[in-house]
Amino acid sequence: MTHDIVVLGAGYAGLAAARRAADNVRRDRLDARVTLVNATADFVERVRLHQVAAGQDVGVHPLADSLDGRVGLVVGRVEDLDTGAGAVTVRVGGTPRRVSYDTLVLGLGSTAGSGGVPGADEYAATAAGLDQARALARRVADERPQHVAVVGGGLTGLEVAAELAESHPGLRVRLLTRGRVAPGTGLRGRAHVRRALDRLGVALSEDTSVAAVDADGLRLEDGDRVPADLVVWNVGFAVPSLAADAGLTVDGDGRVLVDATQRSVSHPDVYAVGDAAHATGVRGRELRMSCAMGLPMGWSAADAVTARLAGREPGTAPLGYLFQCASLGRRDGLVQFVRADDSPRRFVLTGRIAAWYKEYIVASAYGGLRGGGGQADLNLFLTRGAARRFGRRSGRDRRALAA
Numbered sequence: 097m098t099h100d101i102v103v104l105g106a107g108y109a110g111l112a113a114a115r116r117a118a119d120n121v122r123r124d125r126l127d128a129r130v131t132l133v134n135a136t137a138d139f140v141e142r143v144r145l146h147q148v149a150a151g152q153d154v155g156v157h158p159l160a161d162s163l164d165g166r167v168g169l170v171v172g173r174v175e176d177l178d179t180g181a182g183a184v185t186v187r188v189g190g191t192p193r194r195v196s197y198d199t200l201v202l203g204l205g206s207t208a209g210s211g212g213v214p215g216a217d218e219y220a221a222t223a224a225g226l227d228q229a230r231a232l233a234r235r236v237a238d239e240r241p242q243h244v245a246v247v248g249g250g251l252t253g254l255e256v257a258a259e260l261a262e263s264h265p266g267l268r269v270r271l272l273t274r275g276r277v278a279p280g281t282g283l284r285g286r287a288h289v290r291r292a293l294d295r296l297g298v299a300l301s302e303d304t305s306v307a308a309v310d311a312d313g314l315r316l317e318d319g320d321r322v323p324a325d326l327v328v329w330n331v332g333f334a335v336p337s338l339a340a341d342a343g344l345t346v347d348g349d350g351r352v353l354v355d356a357t358q359r360s361v362s363h364p365d366v367y368a369v370g371d372a373a374h375a376t377g378v379r380g381r382e383l384r385m386s387c388a389m390g391l392p393m394g395w396s397a398a399d400a401v402t403a404r405l406a407g408r409e410p411g412t413a414p415l416g417y418l419f420q421c422a423s424l425g426r427r428d429g430l431v432q433f434v435r436a437d438d439s440p441r442r443f444v445l446t447g448r449i450a451a452w453y454k455e456y457i458v459a460s461a462y463g464g465l466r467g468g469g470g471q472a473d474l475n476l477f478l479t480r481g482a483a484r485r486f487g488r489r490s491g492r493d494r495r496a497l498a499a
Contacts, residue, residue, distance in 0.1 A: 135173045212332070246271045249272070271300050309327050335349060389415060
């Protein structure tokens with residue numbers, strides 16, 4: 097009987113899982129079929145949403161270009177997961193449709209969260225999804241705000257602040273962060289970030305905690321106010337409650353707890369990838385939610401599913417990092433090289449070469465998902481990078497780009 101592999105979500109992780117599973121099924125001549133379920137018929141390069149928020153029309157591609165007829169596609173929103181029956185309910189148009197599975201790969205990703213700050217959901221914009229990023233771009237174009245407060249100094253908030261400032265000269269942008277800006281970078285990388293923000297005219301407020309958001313801006317925990325015509329929120333996240341509601345073992349944020357093959361620790365016929373998964377890497381460290389981990393998680397899950405179908409035991413080497421990348425507008429960037437556990441090394445790339453480097457990685461990631469030359473380029477880069485930087489450590493750890 098044909099084994100049904102159903103993948104929920106066509107972000108980096110889900111699309112990687114679906115394509116890899118289909119390729120493995122064909123290679124190993126398995127009696128299995130792969131179906132991908134996604135809310136829209138497009139793949140969105142989520143790592144470009146800061147560009148979309150600044151008014152650039154980039155990063156949206158028809159899923160059909162990537163699936164190449166080898167993966168079935170159901171366009172609809174997932175409403176329910178019944179693990180007992182092995183089925184999901186998907187609303188296609190206005191009609192509920194039941195999709196049965198033998199193996200499920202859960203990759204529905206994450207959305208913006210308020211981080212528990214009053215008013216953030218009501219008054220702040222985000223660039224966490226395509227619709228939100230486009231809405232933010234429209235607000236900037238239509239309302240012509242003079243003061244924008246970007247909250248959250250991680251790489252996402254940093255990229256949004258830099259892109260808005262560069263794309264809209266005269267717009268006064270302030271970036272506020274509870275700790276240090278770009279916290280995963282080293283001293284040299286952070287120094288470059290501060291110089292770039294200063295060049296772009298972005299005011300930086302570190303060690304600053306936001307207590308509330310309202311129609312006029314921000315109230316800080318020390319009682320001060322930051323007036324803003326527009327607040328952009330990049331703190332906190334939320335994942336769909338689907339997994340928790342279905343009884344899977346999840347962490348405090350609702351992400352599925354998985355083993356080294358991305359398999360649910362409570363439901364052996366369910367795998368989770370990308371932001372939907374709580375996974376650990378080198379030295380047991382929790383993997384950062386990122387495209388960098390989404391791709392290898394998807395490949396890992398697909399390899400594990402098809403290996404088990406073929407009667408083989410899948411590999412379990414932990415994932416590790418090579419570097420983190422951040423855009424600082426279109427002509428500047430930062431590439432922070434890191435150890436396998438994501439801690440920063442001294443070596444960084446900055447300026448135009450870093451901007452080009454990140455663009456190459458982002459384009460190669462999508463090219464790989466399409467199955468074109470980008471995949472070969474990406475795999476070659478990974479292989480050579482791992483050999484150069486980690487060749488003396490016996491190759492036990494799989495390495496992943498930190499884009």
